[in-house]
Amino acid sequence: MNEPLAIETKNLTKKYKRTLAVDHLNLQVPRGALFGFIGRNGAGKTTTLRMLAGLLEPSTGEVFVNGERVEKKSRGLHRLIGYMPDFFGVYEDMYVWEYLDFYARCYNLPPAQRKKLIDELLELVNLADKRDANVQALSRGMQQRLCLAHALIHEPQILLLDEPASGLDPRARIEMRELLKELAAMGKTIIVSSHILPELAEMCTHIGIVEHGKLMANGNTQEIRRQLQANRILRVRVLTDSARALELVRNVRGVGEPSVIAVTDNSATLEMEFEGDDHAAAMVLAELVTRGAPIAEFSEGGNALEQVFLQLTTAENN
Amino acid sequence: MKLARPSLSLNPVLVKELRGRMRGPRAFLFLTGVLVLLGLVSYGLFQLALPRYYDRFGGGNNAAAGAQIGQTVFVGLVFLTLLLICAIAPSLTAGAISGEHQRKTYDLLMATPLAPFTILAGKLGAALSYVLLILLAAVPMTSLAYVFGGVTMEDLVKAFAVMGGLAIVFSVMGLFFSALFKRTGIAVGVSYLLLGLATLGSFFIYAVVGVMRGEQPPNWLLAVNPFSALASALVEGVVLDPNSVYSGSAMTPLLWGLAGGRFDNTTLPQIPLWQYTLALYASLTLLWLFLATQLIKPVRRFQFGRVGWLLIVLVIVGVIGALVAVFAPRFIPPLRAAWIWQNATQRNIVPNGTFLEPPDWNWQIAAVAAPTAKSETRAQTEWQRTTVLKGFVRVWNPTVDAATLTLTQPLNVPISEVAQVKLRLVLQIRNQASEVCGAAGDECPVMVQLRYTDVGGQAHTFTHGFYANGKPRPGIARACLTCEDRPQNQRVNMTNWITWESPDLYDARTPEETPRTFDSITVQFAGAAYDVLLARVNVLVREGRPLDFRSRFNATPRWSYTDALPYQILNFLNQFNMGGSSRRVPGGFIIQTGPAPFIAPPTAAPLPPFKTP
Numbered sequence: 058m059n060e061p062l063a064i065e066t067k068n069l070t071k072k073y074k075r076t077l078a079v080d081h082l083n084l085q086v087p088r089g090a091l092f093g094f095i096g097r098n099g100a101g102k103t104t105t106l107r108m109l110a111g112l113l114e115p116s117t118g119e120v121f122v123n124g125e126r127v128e129k130k131s132r133g134l135h136r137l138i139g140y141m142p143d144f145f146g147v148y149e150d151m152y153v154w155e156y157l158d159f160y161a162r163c164y165n166l167p168p169a170q171r172k173k174l175i176d177e178l179l180e181l182v183n184l185a186d187k188r189d190a191n192v193q194a195l196s197r198g199m200q201q202r203l204c205l206a207h208a209l210i211h212e213p214q215i216l217l218l219d220e221p222a223s224g225l226d227p228r229a230r231i232e233m234r235e236l237l238k239e240l241a242a243m244g245k246t247i248i249v250s251s252h253i254l255p256e257l258a259e260m261c262t263h264i265g266i267v268e269h270g271k272l273m274a275n276g277n278t279q280e281i282r283r284q285l286q287a288n289r290i291l292r293v294r295v296l297t298d299s300a301r302a303l304e305l306v307r308n309v310r311g312v313g314e315p316s317v318i319a320v321t322d323n324s325a326t327l328e329m330e331f332e333g334d335d336h337a338a339a340m341v342l343a344e345l346v347t348r349g350a351p352i353a354e355f356s357e358g359g360n361a362l363e364q365v366f367l368q369l370t371t372a373e374n375n
Numbered sequence: 376m377k378l379a380r381p382s383l384s385l386n387p388v389l390v391k392e393l394r395g396r397m398r399g400p401r402a403f404l405f406l407t408g409v410l411v412l413l414g415l416v417s418y419g420l421f422q423l424a425l426p427r428y429y430d431r432f433g434g435g436n437n438a439a440a441g442a443q444i445g446q447t448v449f450v451g452l453v454f455l456t457l458l459l460i461c462a463i464a465p466s467l468t469a470g471a472i473s474g475e476h477q478r479k480t481y482d483l484l485m486a487t488p489l490a491p492f493t494i495l496a497g498k499l500g501a502a503l504s505y506v507l508l509i510l511l512a513a514v515p516m517t518s519l520a521y522v523f524g525g526v527t528m529e530d531l532v533k534a535f536a537v538m539g540g541l542a543i544v545f546s547v548m549g550l551f552f553s554a555l556f557k558r559t560g561i562a563v564g565v566s567y568l569l570l571g572l573a574t575l576g577s578f579f580i581y582a583v584v585g586v587m588r589g590e591q592p593p594n595w596l597l598a599v600n601p602f603s604a605l606a607s608a609l610v611e612g613v614v615l616d617p618n619s620v621y622s623g624s625a626m627t628p629l630l631w632g633l634a635g636g637r638f639d640n641t642t643l644p645q646i647p648l649w650q651y652t653l654a655l656y657a658s659l660t661l662l663w664l665f666l667a668t669q670l671i672k673p674v675r676r677f678q679f680g681r682v683g684w685l686l687i688v689l690v691i692v693g694v695i696g697a698l699v700a701v702f703a704p705r706f707i708p709p710l711r712a713a714w715i716w717q718n719a720t721q722r723n724i725v726p727n728g729t730f731l732e733p734p735d736w737n738w739q740i741a742a743v744a745a746p747t748a749k750s751e752t753r754a755q756t757e758w759q760r761t762t763v764l765k766g767f768v769r770v771w772n773p774t775v776d777a778a779t780l781t782l783t784q785p786l787n788v789p790i791s792e793v794a795q796v797k798l799r800l801v802l803q804i805r806n807q808a809s810e811v812c813g814a815a816g817d818e819c820p821v822m823v824q825l826r827y828t829d830v831g832g833q834a835h836t837f838t839h840g841f842y843a844n845g846k847p848r849p850g851i852a853r854a855c856l857t858c859e860d861r862p863q864n865q866r867v868n869m870t871n872w873i874t875w876e877s878p879d880l881y882d883a884r885t886p887e888e889t890p891r892t893f894d895s896i897t898v899q900f901a902g903a904a905y906d907v908l909l910a911r912v913n914v915l916v917r918e919g920r921p922l923d924f925r926s927r928f929n930a931t932p933r934w935s936y937t938d939a940l941p942y943q944i945l946n947f948l949n950q951f952n953m954g955g956s957s958r959r960v961p962g963g964f965i966i967q968t969g970p971a972p973f974i975a976p977p978t979a980a981p982l983p984p985f986k987t988p
């Protein structure tokens with residue numbers, strides 16, 4: 058009944074000479090999850106991912122993959138996991154197809170399959186026209202996508218992607234997001250690290266927040282929302298001046314003190330804290346409408362999680 | 376569940392590296408460059424060697440001249456190729472692992488299921504493919520030298536085997552440092568530093584030890600030196616054949632200088648240098664490879680599990696056990712005698728018995744005219760060192776009067792537990808005019824006498840003679856009747872080099888007559904109008920206890936500064952503009968007045984006059 062977690066760590070710790078990069082981390086990533094791993098610079102994301110990929114020796118603690126402890130000799134681990142580092146280089150004097158061919162050979166794929174797979178993957182990451190280009194001649198973003206293709210070459214169950222979106226243009230980011238969703242839909246377990254929260258909050262099923270090597274939150278995205286963010290934020294644009302808008306919105310049930318965040322010639326945007334689910338939000342809107350407020354926009358403050366995140370980290374800093 | 380198929384596929388790292396390295400004109404240009412360099416150098420060597428040997432051998436289609444030229448070009452080429460390999464091999468691998476770190480491709484590579492050894496093997500294979508290009512470029516050139524003669528197929532194979540082996544060693548060294556330091560610059564620096572120490576450093580230490588001790592230093596001091604190893608592998612074949620035509624090129628002294636001095640039968644048996652090198656570098660290479668496989672692992676370095684550790688311990692115990700088994704008997708007194716008995720080889724106890732040095736260095740030369748001579752007739756001697764490893768004396772009497780000349784050397788070598796005693800001579804009778812040999816008509820043109828004292832204090836003399844005349848031909852009276860009358864004398868063909876070895880002298884004795892001291896050895900030349908070349912006079916002893924060589928040779932040190940490499944190099948260069956006194960004599964041999972002996976001949980009391988048995 059209890060399906061084993063794709064990845065679980067128990068008191069995973071990594072200590073460099075001075076810094077405690079990862080501090081008794083207990084991470085739980087269920088199978089099929091799209092797991093967002095969030096933390097600021099130096100929080101320990103890369104260190105954790107490298108330990109999961111078997112590229113770094115934990116100081117103490119254990120890693121379990123599919124419920125099995127990563128033992129002393131786990132050659133099979135490499136076939137289960139696809140890893141894309143945050144910073145990586147490419148070999149000189151190599152064509153794009155050769156780059157993928159090299160890694161395909163490393164996994165001992167038969168020649169016929171290799172060729173087919175390379176073409177498919179290049180198609181997937183939108184580099185089909187660069188097949189015969191030199192890898193060094195690719196732009197940073199293209200290299201990024203090529204590296205993602207390389208991580209997929211052996212069809213791994215688990216993907217560890219360290220900031221895959223850094224260096225991508227906005228369109229490519231969206232494409233990357235779609236790609237990850239697609240891969241998740243295929244049943245792969247994906248761990249994505251980032252410091253850009255909204256990017257992850259939207260697509261991830263699970264989220265872990267790490268700060269100074271410690272796990273601050275870990276779980277289902279909804280749960281995290283509820284758990285860490287008692288108050289959601291509602292954003293309302295009213296087609297009046299700001300004083301009138303404040304008056305209209307103030308004292309609506311279930312909503313905190315509104316604050317004006319933007320004023321234009323004929324409208325004012327307010328934000329207010331709000332407790333409750335989407336049902337309650339609909340009630341708030343209905344009440345505003347009955348009060349006669351000329352509502353132009355009614356939305357959830359997009360960066361709520363981010364605010365919590367910021368709040369969390371500043372709290373930690375104090 | 377699918378079973379993993381046994382993989383027959385190519386090493387991915389090798390494929391990748393070769394694709395990069397062999398792409399474009401780089402490899403082609405490299406090969407062309409090496410070819411041009413080797414071609415120019417061999418042409419230069421040929422031009423240098425041509426006048427020297429052509430003149431010396433009187434020109435024409437002389438096989439000997441061809442051989443000398445061939446050998447000069449071959450040796451020069453082979454050493455240049457080794458130099459190229461030493462210069463290039465470490466740099467090909469010193470960036471192999473560190474480059475992955477610096478290029479930030481290391482994590483990607485380590486995330487693949489490739490075994491560390493597979494990665495190393497791929498990198499090594501790619502580097503060696505470049506080295507192979509150098510060797511390939513050397514093949515046509517050395518084959519040309521082969522066509523000239525003076526080089527055997529064995530030499531060719533040996534040279535390329537040694538160079539290939541050394542290429543592997545230095546590539547693995549680069550690989551190891553690359554894995555250790557993770558910085559290409561440091562790995563390259565340390566690799567070349569070590570290589571410099573192994574070559575120049577070892578020569579320096581060798582020379583210093585030699586000059587300080589005033590004798591030939593142990594040749595294993597040069598075991599780390601790749602050039603010495605190659606030199607020793609190349610001269611090895613030449614030593615064993617005293618009649619070899621091609622043992623005389625100007626390259627030979629250079630080879631000997633590099634190989635840590637010549638081997639002399641009068642010293643303890645020596646293992647050829649390259650065998651030390653082989654053992655040393657083979658184990659070092661395995662160790663480097665093993666350490667590198669551990670160093671490149673991102674995690675769990677030097678963790679092997681129970682079975683792994685057991686294997687490692689077994690290997691270490693095995694190696695130590697083997698070392699103890701091999702070396703312990705030499706140092707544990709009760710076993711030592713048995714070891715010597717086991718390993719005793721024939722040992723020559725006649726210093727300068729190969730005429731490496733001029734005969735007057737330690738042979739006492741006495742020339743006397745026969746009492747019946749009409750004029751003041753003297754036999755003459757000339758000495759020539761055709762090579763450092765082989766010299767010979769020519770003794771000839773140009774007159775028709777009888778004249779005797781003796782070469783005598785006091786031995787005074789006490790021995791015990793003799794297993795075997797043999798006499799060995801290498802000589803050629805080029806002319807023998809007299810029908811009745813010797814002053815008294817009972818001596819051969821060449822006779823050897825070995826005097827010894829037996830355990831009972833009784834003196835003995837062993838005598839053997841050689842003559843060339845006397846072949847029975849119909850209608851012509853047999854010459855040298857007297858020689859033939861004596862069973863201890865032997866007829867040999869005229870103008871042929873012959874190597875004669877006596878039966879075991881010890882076998883023929885009763886126990887009471889067991890030799891205890893070898894007193895002296897004498898070679899006597901007698902008769903009229905004879906002309907003899909003597910290349911070797913050896914008394915070969917196999918015994919059960921080591922001789923005290925050190926004390927015996929104190930009077931005449933075996934090694935001098937002239938054996939040090941710088942001197943050899945000067946010597947070598949000098950040969951190309953020599954104006955020395957050499958002339959050609961019929962029969963293809965060169966008679967050259969030898970250089971003045973570097974060491975004054977020992978003064979010893981004159982021996983009693985030669986007595987006929």
Ligand SMILES: Nc1ncnc2c1ncn2[C@@H]1O[C@H](COP(=O)(O)OP(=O)(O)OP(=O)(O)O)[C@@H](O)[C@H]1O
Nearest residue numbers: 073076078096097098099100101102103104105143
């Ligand atoms: N090789 C190392 N030696 C010493 N300290 C290190 C090493 N690698 C990382 N650290 C330290 O460990 C901590 C965590 O680093 P890590 O790279 O895991 O952070 P990160 O969350 O990936 O940051 P970023 O978002 O900037 O990529 C940092 O304080 C860093 O200085």
Ligand SMILES: [Mg+2]
Nearest residue numbers: 102103143219
């Ligand atoms: Mg990072």
